[in-house]
Amino acid sequence: MIIVMEASATRREIEAVCAKLVQEGFSVHLSEGVARTIIGVIGDRTRAMGLALEAMPGVEKAIPVLNPFKLVSREFRQENTIVSINGRVLGGNEVHLIAGPCSVESREQLLETAWAVKEAGATLLRGGAFKPRTSPYSFQGLEEAGLEILAEARERTGLPVVTEVVDPRFVSLVGSYADVLQIGARNMQNYFLLKEVAKVKKPVLLKRGPSATVEEWLMAAEYIMLGGNDQIILCERGIRTFETFTRNTLDLSAVPVVKRLSHLPVIVDPSHGTGKWWLVQPMAQAAIAAGADGLMVEVHPDPGEALSDGKQSLTPENFRNLVASVKEIAVAVGRRLSNTVAGEQLPK
Amino acid sequence: MIIVMEASATRREIEAVCAKLVQEGFSVHLSEGVARTIIGVIGDRTRAMGLALEAMPGVEKAIPVLNPFKLVSREFRQENTIVSINGRVLGGNEVHLIAGPCSVESREQLLETAWAVKEAGATLLRGGAFKPRTSPYSFQGLEEAGLEILAEARERTGLPVVTEVVDPRFVSLVGSYADVLQIGARNMQNYFLLKEVAKVKKPVLLKRGPSATVEEWLMAAEYIMLGGNDQIILCERGIRTFETFTRNTLDLSAVPVVKRLSHLPVIVDPSHGTGKWWLVQPMAQAAIAAGADGLMVEVHPDPGEALSDGKQSLTPENFRNLVASVKEIAVAVGRRLSNTVAGEQLPK
Amino acid sequence: MIIVMEASATRREIEAVCAKLVQEGFSVHLSEGVARTIIGVIGDRTRAMGLALEAMPGVEKAIPVLNPFKLVSREFRQENTIVSINGRVLGGNEVHLIAGPCSVESREQLLETAWAVKEAGATLLRGGAFKPRTSPYSFQGLEEAGLEILAEARERTGLPVVTEVVDPRFVSLVGSYADVLQIGARNMQNYFLLKEVAKVKKPVLLKRGPSATVEEWLMAAEYIMLGGNDQIILCERGIRTFETFTRNTLDLSAVPVVKRLSHLPVIVDPSHGTGKWWLVQPMAQAAIAAGADGLMVEVHPDPGEALSDGKQSLTPENFRNLVASVKEIAVAVGRRLSNTVAGEQLPK
Amino acid sequence: MIIVMEASATRREIEAVCAKLVQEGFSVHLSEGVARTIIGVIGDRTRAMGLALEAMPGVEKAIPVLNPFKLVSREFRQENTIVSINGRVLGGNEVHLIAGPCSVESREQLLETAWAVKEAGATLLRGGAFKPRTSPYSFQGLEEAGLEILAEARERTGLPVVTEVVDPRFVSLVGSYADVLQIGARNMQNYFLLKEVAKVKKPVLLKRGPSATVEEWLMAAEYIMLGGNDQIILCERGIRTFETFTRNTLDLSAVPVVKRLSHLPVIVDPSHGTGKWWLVQPMAQAAIAAGADGLMVEVHPDPGEALSDGKQSLTPENFRNLVASVKEIAVAVGRRLSNTVAGEQLPK
Structure with a gap:
């Protein structure tokens, strides 16, 4: 200093x-x-x-002269951290696609989506059971019933499940169902929640807060790693700026910045990052071109009927198109899409 | 729509x-x-x-054509909401000064500060026991021991206590010591915490999130009011912008905006809003001139030794100067400083 | 409305x-x-x-219900506008690379860079002769002498020249040397300058202002098109946000947004967009993946000796690496790099 | 460094x-x-x-360790710079009110407004003749005819005139009519324009750019002072942030910040700073409470008929109310409104 x-x-x-x-x-x-x-x-x-x-x-x-983070820094650990999720590895050469609906709305909706995204090439399933909503009048999620549906989808499709935990009181409950615990953007600096997920032996997907600098984001990850859990996936999902045409401004430069400053893997959520379904595919392509280790994409069987985030959700067909184009980009940057589950034979 | x-x-x-x-x-x-x-x-x-x-x-x-909030809107309730805090009323013609250290560091530090701010004219005492800190390596607060010190300071000085609650699990604990439950800026959209404080029969001081629009801030208040608690004090504390000379950009226009859109009282925190002690007094003056119902100011007996936020803390002497100048501004806008506790005789 | x-x-x-x-x-x-x-x-x-x-x-x-721009809108013209620059066409299937130093510093520096970027695959040469600098104490450009050097470089290498015009008084002067007139980010809303360049029969490269919305950017283009010039290339170069690790936040979503709202071509400047040379290549890749029609990249033979923007300039070697990787991305999105000049035989 | x-x-x-x-x-x-x-x-x-x-x-x-500006710094000149405008002095203990319409629309409109604001207490008259408008389809100003009307208003009312210069080619023309040359927010970094106004022997009112830091704003002033003109009035008019309820976010902390870093006077424009007429008075009060040396306020005889900025313009009656309230605030901070012209007897 x-x-x-x-x-x-x-x-x-x-x-x-x-x-x-x-x-x-x-x-x-x-x-x-x-x-x-x-x-x-x-x-x-x-x-x-x-x-x-x-x-x-x-x-x-x-x-200050030095960065404030230590454990998550590239200086502390030279090689990339590999996150293991039920046998899948994220952070290596393969690119992972996490897909699914914003919210779990029903058993039918989730299972239909899960099969569709799996067939298209997704390797993990996302879906919200506890939902932090700006309005108290909006759909608040199915809560534990949603977790049960997610668990059933995993059993049937073989896709590991990523779902958000919003409250320290629910960490063990969510942890008993989920394969990856997601910390949402608005909870990135909820340090008491971070301390709780640090204690769980599950990977944590840590979204960047809408007004968090990269440094603050890495400091949030430092809380988790200091608490004993280094299985952290960072997720860029857009920051808040003066531009209102898009829901957020997707800061893709954060991808190579994080790669340089830290050993942790980083993925991108182009759905929240843009807020418009027709921007998801081009920004997914750009994210992989910038070096992201994966994508997190909202898919809904019928976006016009979604209970949340319909306008940024892809139809299964649009998601298949996204996968096809992203596959080409991955190859162009010397990587390939993960197809961990491709050869598996699971009963529908 | x-x-x-x-x-x-x-x-x-x-x-x-x-x-x-x-x-x-x-x-x-x-x-x-x-x-x-x-x-x-x-x-x-x-x-x-x-x-x-x-x-x-x-x-x-x-x-959208209409505002998304209902209960907190001026259309729902025409007259100003008056918040009662142990017999003091906030939201009427009198302006309140909430002062105290960022963190409770020790019994001596807090009692010394409490007496000093009371003598200068403060009507409520602030002090953090649970601290959300950007770095896991920073002082994290005295937790329950800090709450006990705050309670002792209230008993001795007669000043009601405002302190932050950061976790739904601690709401009843903090509520058993505090007179006003503070929701910090980084928890403004922690909806599960908002739902918990809504159930407590204590006033809630709701800080604006660093990247929250006024509309989102009022939606957070809507959660509390919908949950059954209308004793809400809004607190503007600066938003995050590209300007880095100040810690945040204090958005004083939010004061008359909130007054027009909502019936809830609104105060200003010029300490977090600027991050520099020498900016606190002019911005405190400006806040009252803009129509704020009160101020929340960090005061420390020895800012150079503070365990948090020392550079934005006033000495007791500087706080006395602030009170003197703010008093003049209050009169200029047709209001006056509250002196609820002025005539009380309490043992030191 | x-x-x-x-x-x-x-x-x-x-x-x-x-x-x-x-x-x-x-x-x-x-x-x-x-x-x-x-x-x-x-x-x-x-x-x-x-x-x-x-x-x-x-x-x-x-x-407002409708967009405020008319002539530049996709509704006004369905097909993409193709910009012709000395026989090269920008806005079609081929991707163009504009490269060169931030400032023209000397005849040697510019010619060396021009040959290097041409050999690497650039199809247009950039270089500033009139420089808008934040500090009056910084190098302000060679002015007309710089324009002469640019013209010589064009004659020798065959690369058309892109250079900035900063003042309505210099439009005809700069227009007599340049092949493309650049309007810098800080002049995007200098409407009197826009009206002057609209009168020139040369393509205009219009950079997005650091705090301009996409709508305002398109309105600036509307000034030029209404003035009689539809040969406009839009250039995303980053917007100002709270994130300070990068010089600006490169808003790549602006690329597909512009493509949908307007018929004008759009390119990306990853040098100003990030401010750090090691971020230029990944963001160049991402820009092409997002659908950009070209790139504008700062290259200097010895960045450590540059009189401006050295830290965001690529060496010729790094630029060659960028071209190689961008070429792969272009193919992955069904396009290819322009090689208009590749087969030409010009004396060194 | x-x-x-x-x-x-x-x-x-x-x-x-x-x-x-x-x-x-x-x-x-x-x-x-x-x-x-x-x-x-x-x-x-x-x-x-x-x-x-x-x-x-x-x-x-x-x-960097030191500030980049020199001549405009408080270290270079300890005492406040006093700007002289036709015998009036700005930058001392007296607070000045600059008022008038956004645009000069007609002789009648301007003269009516000039008399009204003078009677209410304004000491300078504002009015735009050359208008930088976001849309090419909006009213672009009366240009030289507008300057003539401004000059006539000065002769009749005795109020010195502040008007914007938008183009280096018009500096001598505007300078031959105006008493103070205004540089608009969007031209703050138009360095070639700054160099021209530096040569004129007239005070310059330099507005802060919508995305300019205080440091960049002072660097723009440095251009003018280095060019030989130290008669500079800085004007805070709001910065661009994510908050869209107000047109800009008025950064009042810039007032005491500028006062500490520089010897130049600083005023505030609450009309552009908020974009809504009903916010102008509270923010004018706050500006004076924060230490501003003056205000610049848009007044129109019939805001509903204004050709530009009607929604942020005050009626003459509302302006009188503003003056009355601001007068009280000035006294509360130990200053007073200038009444230089109050005693003058001029023919209507």
């Missing part, structure tokens, strides 16, 4: 800052420039940033 | 949309313009928006 | 709005809902939005 | 960076921490930032 003193800082003020740092166990490195005195702080960044140095007289600002 | 059909929409597509609406119990009103057919939908907006009409063939967009 | 009246609007206020509309030549369509009266306005949107209806008593809001 | 080397940077890379800096005339200061080597650069920041050090191998990032 670097402390920049004000131009008008007195000798006494400079000394007070240095004294405090030394007392806290840091080494200091004084550099007197033409216009400013600068204090280099050598030691643990996290602890240094915890000191309220900017509140001390004469201090203009404290500038 | 208005449905705008695409220029290329067929007669059959238009009829399908109308038929669906009629089947769902809405009246429709067809208007054929030069370039587009427009379908006016008469009936409950909330239900209409729940239909995935934009996923139907030929539909360009669905435009 | 739809006029939503306030719940409290009186009969007289509703009639006044209708009377004004009728007087201005519009048809009105009154719809009295449960909570609001809504007035449908039939006629030219542009003129209707020009009326200050929201300033009339009783009006809550005026909601 | 501080150069942070990558963890993997080699000795040779570190030496190359140091060598380059020394060669360019800087002193370097090497600090080897646990995780990183950091190079402190002593010398002129502007020149150091011009070096493309981040493009050199092994460099992770370059962090």
Whole structure:
């Protein structure tokens, strides 16, 4: 960390800052420039940033030099983390497609979708049972009944299940049904929930918050990894900007940024990232071209009848088209779609 | 709601949309313009928006006409809601000052601050016991021990206590100590937490999320009011923008906007809203000039030693200066600072 | 356009709005809902939005139904516009690569770069002679001397030249050297400059402003097309958001959005869009996968010595790698890189 | 400036960076921490930032330590700059009100408004003759005829005139009529225009760009001051954020921030800053409470008939109410409204 003193800082003020740092166990490195005195702080960044140095007289600002995350950083672990999901591996050379409806609405709707996405090439099934909705008047999800339907779909299709957990009280319940626990965008900084999912021996899919920087997103992952769980899949799903034509602004540059800063795999959700079904395929293609390890796509047998997010959901037919085009892109970047379940023979 | 059909929409597509609406119990009103057919939908907006009409063939967009919130709207209740906090009333002509440290760090620190802010003119005491921190390596709060210290400070100074609840599991615990339950900015859309605080018979202070529109903020309040609790204080604390000089961009226009759209009282937190102690006083003045019903300000006996948010904390002396200047502004807008506790004689 | 009246609007206020509309030549369509009266306005949107209806008593809001742009819209022209640049065509099936240094710094620097990018596969040469710089202390460009160097590079390499015009006074000067006139992001809403370039018989490359919506961007293009010039290439180059790790947030969804709303071709600038050279290749790949008609990339023979934008510039070697990977992506989406100049024999 | 080397940077890379800096005339200061080597650069920041050090191998990032602006900084000039406008002074203890219509529409409209705002307490008259409009189909201003009407209004009412200049070619024309040259928000980074107005011996009112940081805004002012003109009035008018209820988000914290960083006066435009007439008065009050040196407010005799910005324009009556309330706030913060013209007797 670097402390920049004000131009008008007195000798006494400079000394007070240095004294405090030394007392806290840091080494200091004084550099007197033409216009400013600068204090280099050598030691643990996290602890240094915890000191309220900017509140001390004469201090203009404290500038961090190192990234605040440790365990999730590429420096901590050089090789890519591979996440294991019921025998499937995400984070290696193969690209995974997670597909399914926004919400589990009924047994029929989910099973129909699950078979359709599996046949099209999806390797994991998504579906929401507990739904965080902006309006209290909107459909709130089937809750535990939805989890049961998801479990049945897994048994029948063989597709592992990804579903959201929204409340620390439900972590063990959701964990008893799901193969991957999803933390939704609006809960990315719900640290008490993060601490709970860290304790579960299941992979966690951590969505980026709509106003979270990449650094804050990785800090949320740090909570989970510090809690003992390194099976984390990051998911870019768009950030909130001034542009309102799309529901969010899908920040695909986050994919190569995360790849450089961290060893964790990263996937993209072009459904929430755009909010319009006709944008899902081009942005899915772009996501894979940018290096994403997978996609998470909303598919509904009849989007016009969906109880949530219909306008961003693909029909099964559109999803098949997406898979075909994404397959080509994957090859173009030297990867291939996972077909873990392709050869399996499961009763319909 | 208005449905705008695409220029290329067929007669059959238009009829399908109308038929669906009629089947769902809405009246429709067809208007054929030069370039587009427009379908006016008469009936409950909330239900209409729940239909995935934009996923139907030929539909360009669905435009809501009414606000999505009901109970918290000014149309539902004309007069201002008055929130009662242990005999103090917020939302009327008097302006309240909530002050105290970001975190409860120790008994001494909190009691010293509590007495100082009370003597300066604060009418409520703030202090965090459970802290949502961006970094898992930062101080996470004293938790229940902090609540006990807050309760002791209330008994000694007579100041009601505002403290944050971060997890549905702790609502009854925090509720047993606090006079006002605070929902932090990052939990504004933690709907399961909102449903829990709605059940408690205590006022709720609901901070605006860093990327929440005013409409989404009021929808979060709608969850609480629909759950049976109308004792809600809204708190503007800055939104996230591209400007990084300040920690957030304090959106003071939200104050008169909320006053027009809703009957709920609204206060401002210039500490989080700016992130710099020297900006707190001018923005506190501006907040009251814009019509805020109160302020929430971080005060620490020694900001340079604070375990969190030191650089945005005022010293007790700076807080006294703030109170003096805010008092003048309140008078200029025809209001006055609350002095509910001024005449009380309480043992130190 | 739809006029939503306030719940409290009186009969007289509703009639006044209708009377004004009728007087201005519009048809009105009154719809009295449960909570609001809504007035449908039939006629030219542009003129209707020009009326200050929201300033009339009783009006809550005026909601546009149609897009505000006409000539640049897909409805006005169904087929894609093809832009001709000295015999090359942009906007068809072939993907173009525009490459070169941020600034023309010297004859040697530009010629070296021009040959390098041509050999790698670029079909157009970029280079700035007039530079809009945030700091008055930064290198401001070689101005006319730079234009002469660009012209020489074109003669030698055969690559048409794209360069920025920043001031209406220089339009004819820059137009006498350049093959494509670039309007920079910060001038996207410099309407007097747009009107001048509309008069020139040269293609215009119109960058999206850092805080412009897609709609505003298309409105800027509308100025040029209304002025008589339909040879417009749109260029997405990132928008300003709260994320500071990247220089801008590259909004790749703008590519398919523009393709749907407009007939104009759209390219992507991943150099300004990210601000970091190591992000340029993955985002270039993603841009083509999203459907872009071309790329604009900064290349410098020695980025560490560049007078501007060195950190986002590729070396010639990195540019060759980019071309190789982008070529694969183009094929994967059913297109191919333009090789207009590949077979030409030009003296070095 | 501080150069942070990558963890993997080699000795040779570190030496190359140091060598380059020394060669360019800087002193370097090497600090080897646990995780990183950091190079402190002593010398002129502007020149150091011009070096493309981040493009050199092994460099992770370059962090500026000093602000990039010089002449406009508080360090360069301790005391407040006072701007003189035809005998009126702005930037001292008195608060100025600039009022008038968005556009000059006719002689009658402007004269009526000018008298009305003067009688209410305005000390300067605003009105647009050249209008930068988002749509080419909107009213584009009366141009020179509008300037003549403004000049007549000045002669009759004695109010100095503020009007926008949008094009370098019109600077001398506009300068021959106006008392203050306004640079609109969308031209804040039109550096060639800034250089032209710097040469005129008239005060310049520089609006903040909708996506400009305070630092960039001050850099735009630096262009003008470096060009020889220090008579600059900064004007906050709202920034673009995700919130769409208001036209822009008025960033009032920019007022005390500018006051601390710079010696230039700063005023606020609550009309563009909110986009709704009923928000203008509360935000005008807040602006003065935050320390603004003045206000710029749109007033129209009949907002419902305005050719531009009707919905954010005040009627003369509402403007009188605004003046009355702002007067109280000014007193509360130890200032007073300017009444320079109050005692003058001018023929109607």
